[in-house]
Amino acid sequence: MTAVVPSESEVQEGGSRYDRLIQPARVHGTLYTDPSIFAEELRKIWHKTWVFVGHESEVPQVNDYVRKQLADQDVVMTRDKEGEVHLLINRCAHRGLQVCDDKAGNSSSFRCPYHGWTYRNTGELLGYPYNKGYGGKKQLPLGMGKVARVASYQGFVFGSLAAEGQSLEDHLGAAKGEIDRLVGLSPEGKVSLDAGWLRHKTRSNWKFLAENETDGYHPQFVHGSIFGVTGSPIGELYSDNSTAVTRNLGDGHSENDLRPEFRGFAEPMRWFGTTPDRVPNYVAAMKEAHGEDADRLMIEGAPHVMIFPNLFIAEIQVFNIQPVAVGECVQYATAVQFDGGHELNMRMVSQSIGSVGPAGMLLADDTEMYERNQRGVAMADPEWLDVRRGLHRESVDEDGFTIGTATDETGMRGFWNHYKSLMEAED
Amino acid sequence: MAQQTIEQGLPPRPDNGTELLDVPDGWEAREVEQFLYREARLADENDYDGWEALWTDDAIYWVPVDGEGDHPRTTVSIIFDNRSRISTRMKQVKTGKRYAQAPPSNLRRIIGNVELLGGRANAEGGVDIEIGANVLAFESRPRGNTLWGGRTTYRLRRVDGQILLAYKKVVLVDNEQAVPTLGFLI
Numbered sequence: 001m002t003a004v005v006p007s008e009s010e011v012q013e014g015g016s017r018y019d020r021l022i023q024p025a026r027v028h029g030t031l032y033t034d035p036s037i038f039a040e041e042l043r044k045i046w047h048k049t050w051v052f053v054g055h056e057s058e059v060p061q062v063n064d065y066v067r068k069q070l071a072d073q074d075v076v077m078t079r080d081k082e083g084e085v086h087l088l089i090n091r092c093a094h095r096g097l098q099v100c101d102d103k104a105g106n107s108s109s110f111r112c113p114y115h116g117w118t119y120r121n122t123g124e125l126l127g128y129p130y131n132k133g134y135g136g137k138k139q140l141p142l143g144m145g146k147v148a149r150v151a152s153y154q155g156f157v158f159g160s161l162a163a164e165g166q167s168l169e170d171h172l173g174a175a176k177g178e179i180d181r182l183v184g185l186s187p188e189g190k191v192s193l194d195a196g197w198l199r200h201k202t203r204s205n206w207k208f209l210a211e212n213e214t215d216g217y218h219p220q221f222v223h224g225s226i227f228g229v230t231g232s233p234i235g236e237l238y239s240d241n242s243t244a245v246t247r248n249l250g251d252g253h254s255e256n257d258l259r260p261e262f263r264g265f266a267e268p269m270r271w272f273g274t275t276p277d278r279v280p281n282y283v284a285a286m287k288e289a290h291g292e293d294a295d296r297l298m299i300e301g302a303p304h305v306m307i308f309p310n311l312f313i314a315e316i317q318v319f320n321i322q323p324v325a326v327g328e329c330v331q332y333a334t335a336v337q338f339d340g341g342h343e344l345n346m347r348m349v350s351q352s353i354g355s356v357g358p359a360g361m362l363l364a365d366d367t368e369m370y371e372r373n374q375r376g377v378a379m380a381d382p383e384w385l386d387v388r389r390g391l392h393r394e395s396v397d398e399d400g401f402t403i404g405t406a407t408d409e410t411g412m413r414g415f416w417n418h419y420k421s422l423m424e425a426e427d
Numbered sequence: 428m429a430q431q432t433i434e435q436g437l438p439p440r441p442d443n444g445t446e447l448l449d450v451p452d453g454w455e456a457r458e459v460e461q462f463l464y465r466e467a468r469l470a471d472e473n474d475y476d477g478w479e480a481l482w483t484d485d486a487i488y489w490v491p492v493d494g495e496g497d498h499p500r501t502t503v504s505i506i507f508d509n510r511s512r513i514s515t516r517m518k519q520v521k522t523g524k525r526y527a528q529a530p531p532s533n534l535r536r537i538i539g540n541v542e543l544l545g546g547r548a549n550a551e552g553g554v555d556i557e558i559g560a561n562v563l564a565f566e567s568r569p570r571g572n573t574l575w576g577g578r579t580t581y582r583l584r585r586v587d588g589q590i591l592l593a594y595k596k597v598v599l600v601d602n603e604q605a606v607p608t609l610g611f612l613i
Binding site (some may be wrong): 200202369377 | 437482483490492493497499500501503504505506507508511512516518519520522523524525526527569570603604605606607608609610
């Protein structure tokens with residue numbers, strides 16, 4: 001799979017390895033195929049930065065737990081008796097076994113099946129059998145490993161395996177406002193991710209997914225088959241005539257901002273493809289909660305934002321990308337559920353089933369593209385992937401963010417800039 | 428979940444919402460099997476029109492995640508199609524640009540261990556026959572070959588002398604894991 005022939009880029013003088021592989025208008029194919037780069041990404045990105053793991057609503061009660069993946073780490077998200085959320089590395093401190101076997105449940109402790117070591121749901125060692133073998137002491141200075149830092153924003157739980165680094169709020173930066181926008185569509189100001197997760201195995205490098213999430217160039221082509229037969233207007237949002245913009249939010253985050261399109265129509269709930277009279281209880285609850293601001297919120301709709309490296313909010317769905325190997329990842333997807341939005345929630349579940357997951361009428365086709373991408377980048381020539389679309393027409397908006405038109409690769413370039421800065425850092 | 432069902436005005440789960448009755452009269456195992464084999468062949472050969480014509484108007488085609496799945500109106504599923512969505516799915520694939528099936532998968536499946544399980548009352552006041560079977564499907568695509576295994580529950584109904592499919596639930600053996608793209612008709 002790896003390109004072993006020294007390439008034009010590799011023999012250039014000067015600059016770091018990643019300076020040569022990542023250029024303003026193109027990126028090198030080996031970034032997707034070289035196992036040594038993948039191993040370096042695990043260390044420098046996935047084990048360092050903030051990674052989306054799950055949502056607090058998945059462990060609503062004290063002592064609830066649910067198994068999760070943080071890149072290559074099997075972790076248990078728990079809620080302790082004080083209500084605090086922890087991410088434990090699912091590994092016994094004694095002989096390394098997986099301590100928690102069930103996918104989810106409610107328990108204040110976990111017991112390793114091998115020698116009966118028992119841990120509190122905060123990771124602390126509670127006890128072990130036959131203590132004379134350890135000199136009769138009750139305490140051993142051992143416990144389950146923990147994801148070094150855990151923080152949540154609007155219930156979205158992130159973990160960082162690095163003990164030190166920037167705060168979650170700093171990492172999220174401008175993307176915080178997009179999460180707020182999603183949450184603002186709940187009459188109670190809260191979303192839940194408790195509708196279960198679809199798990200889609202994808203024979204592709206994780207970065208193809210991250211790049212695609214705010215690529216407004218592909219929808220008309222990849223999804224033309226479903227837009228055509230359902231008469232969906234979504235494709236038009238990503239056409240040459242669209243007033244929507246692609247925005248580089250910095251720190252690797254990017255969005256397709258569709259608000260200019262929806263403001264133009266000024267019709268509440270158009271973003272969801274419906275009208276207020278079809279969801280009257282939801283509209284009434286929004287008006288009660290948000291007063292005069294409700295119409296604006298319901299006109300502008302939900303965000304379409306990729307939060308580096310693995311959280312993608314696609315209006316009514318949330319995705320989590322998990323890297324597995326250089327040519328394999330898992331896409332997790334679920335339907336957003338608005339607290340206090342029962343009328344909308346079932347519709348969002350139904351639309352999500354129709355569009356995402358292994359058989360979804362949208363995502364199965366995206367996934368086919370990722371898998372064909374992956375086969376393609378193993379080919380010899382040309383060595384590069386082109387990311388120059390819209391480079392000549394980018395501008396800076398009033399908040400200082402770089403923006404392009406709806407179909408420009410502005411988001412991808414933002415992704416690669418940030419990626420390069422992380423990969424160039426010292427180990 | 429029961430409480431949630433009441434609060435949200437949910438319909439009962441489609442798989443166990445009503446009591447399992449005796450196998451209704453007038454059904455022969457051989458005839459049932461012949462129908463299941465034909466349905467399998469139409470799916471294997473990507474005969475979308477032929478396959479779509481098998482369904483009743485109140486059809487449910489369901490592929491859950493996590494074992495038997497949770498309530499399909501409050502939990503995501505791999506597939507949960509009513510008759511209208513089956514039709515949309517077929518229209519999409521027939522455009523030839525449903526890339527997850529363009530080119531279409533090469534497929535062959537074996538249906539086995541067919542059991543007549545009982546009867547289920549349907550909304551039209553009749554009783555559908557419920558059948559359980561195992562399925563093993565071999566799929567070949569450019570991404571590689573995939574072996575799909577599952578347990579299928581079917582409900583069949585006689586309509587104007589014809590046998591039609593009212594319900595098909597496929598519980599994939601590995602649906603608690605990540606599964607590859609399922610573009611074909613399982």
